[in-house]
Amino acid sequence: MNGDGVRSRPAGDVLRRRLLPLYAATFLQGLALWVPIEKLFMTSIGFDAAGIGVMAAVYAAVVPIVEVPSGVLADRWSRRGVLIIAAAAAIVSVVVGGLSYDVTTYLVSAMFLGVFFAMQSGTLESIVYDTILEETGGSEDFELTIGRVRLVESVALVASALAGGVVAEVAPLRLTYFLTAPLLVAACVVLLTFREPQLHKAEEVQPLRRQIATTYRTLLQRGRLRLVVALTIVGSLLLQGMVEFGPLWLVALAVPAFWYGPHWAGLTAAMGLGGLVGPHRWVTRRWAAALIAAATVGCCVVLVMSRSAPLVVGAQVLLTLLVVAVSIPVMRQLHDAVPSTIRAGVASGVGTLTWLTFVPFALVIGLISDRAGVEDAGWLFLAIAAAAGILMLVVLPRAPAELAEVPELAPLPAPKEVEPTFAASRFLPPDDPEWPGHWAIPPQVWDDLGIRVDGDEAMAEVQAAIVEMPMDLRHVVVLRDVEDRPAQQVRAALGLAPEAERAMLHQARGRIRARLERHFEGRPDVE
Amino acid sequence: MSNESHPSGLDQPCVDLVELLTAYLDGALSDQRRRDFEEHLEGCEGCRAALAQWRTVSDLAGRLSAQDVADLDPYVRDRLLSTLRIVRRR
Secondary structure, eight states: OOOTTTOOOHHHHHHHHHHHHHHHHHHHHHOOTTGGGHHHHHHHTTOOHHHHHHHHHHHHHHHHHHHHHHHHHHHHTOHHHHHHHHHHHHHHHHHHHHHOOSHHHHHHHHHHHHHHHHHHTTHHHHHHHHHHHHHHSSSTTHHHHHHHHHHHHHHHHHHHHHHHHHHHHHSOTTHHHHHHHHHHHHHHHHHHTSOOOOOOOOOOOOOHHHHHHHHHHHHHHOHHHHHHHHHHHHHHHHHHHHHHHHHHHHHHHTOOGGGHHHHHHHHHHHHHHHHHHTTSGGGGSHHHHHHHHHHHHHHHHHHHHOOOHHHHHHHHHHHHHHHHHHHHHHHHHHHHHSOHHHHHHHHHHHHHHHHHHHHHHHHHHHHHHHHHOHHHHHHHHHHHHHHHHHHHHHHTTOOSOOOOOOTTSOOOOOOSSOOOSSOGGGBOOTTOSSOTTSBSSOOOOGGGGTOOTTSHHHHHHHHHHHHTSOHHHHHHHIIIIISOOOHHHHHHHHTOOHHHHHHHHHHHHHHHHHHHHHHHHOOOOOO | OOOSSOOOGGGSOHHHHGGGHHHHHTTOSOHHHHHHHHHHHHHOHHHHHHHHHHHHHHHHHHHSOHHHHSOHHHHHHHHHHHHHHHHOOO
């Protein structure tokens, strides 16, 4: 968890100091005391389950609407500014929430919360990314840093979950909302001390419509990717469903307010834990996939059947952990399967699609809970969990992601001028009386010359050779040799005929070979 | 590669044979062509070296990661952002 001892470069110290206000603001924003008792409070001001469904739907509808414009604003104006606006929206949200005595007012509060999340999501990561880039000149520290941000956030959420439960025991529920406001104000102040990175490189912001269109096309035309996207969506439904509707079970079981704290702490901790489990390789083994699928369905069976609060809470926590854990290799597969030309569009599109799916889901869950009780809403969760389980069995075990077809990409033309694999001067002329076309200057087996072929310098040559290739050759050699994907997949992905694909791979290898030969033997082969 | 007649063994000039290295490693040659290819290799040290170099190239490229040679930044950023978008609901 703490890599400080390992990587104590001066740049790292400067970076950490510079990022400190972001960590602090994240912590303060994470201390949302009202979250654990929200559903209890909502019930107390007249929300029924259907109303909660509407609230969640309003929220889920606001986020994707605001997300893209907020990204544009962050790029064109100021990322720090957008973060501060986000915190301001959160302040409005908690104040309005705390002042709510009816459903309508609280819906307004939920909308502002949606604005907060939409403005914050993406912006925080971008600001972290650019700061790292500016301080270190690279992005290697990004995963580590974002990991720390997540950790800080998770600690704050767990702490606030427990604290919120305690406050709710001794004080009116709405006080938790008002107590959250000064923490958010403090977050704004802290953000003002942050020195914003000035690397405002123009980012491509796709129009929402085009993103959705691309995503739909991708969904409709690709067999395999469709399953990955489907699993991403049903997983998100379960996760967001737990976050949004999980506490309804506690309401139905009439547990004391105190319980809402540990319940929420359990859910948030499960997200963190799932994030730790997810990257492990065994998650994508067949037996693990079967186990996880069975456990996912099992958790929902408990939610339908059980009347025991500890059992229900346990099932919700485990379900959350499993879904988050699975989401990580699945997300990896999604990205592995999508070429970089449409990656951003598809990734954001899947996110948007997830939100859009959540709207009807939330409405239906709310309606069922209202008419028939939350246990019956559990059946919908069970149905979705069953679908998720089946998808996990199909999608998870394919650890090395298969490349799907890319219909959008026009087939790449075969290279126009085919370079000879070895320079013509290496061979005897065609009219050589004895050995026409045979070696004049044969290549050497490098190992036999006592050359260490995989030294750092040689690897750098290989890398440079690939990086400098024309895009079409590079695509092929990266997929085939670097990523070691089967020829079949690569052809499908790039829309190439077998001969064209092989010819391009051959040329690409030839370029690397020539460069290595020059490096090892100092012989210029390709003029 | 477009030779209509496939002379066997060393009758095939090296300059043509080296164009088949990738196809050979892919297992994409017809049985007859593969036999000719291997027969040629047996008698031709230069082409054996060329094949060895070809294998070395493929092997070394395989030791690089996709990030070493691809558009690292957008990739990493995207992957993380979407993972987070799912995880960070609240």
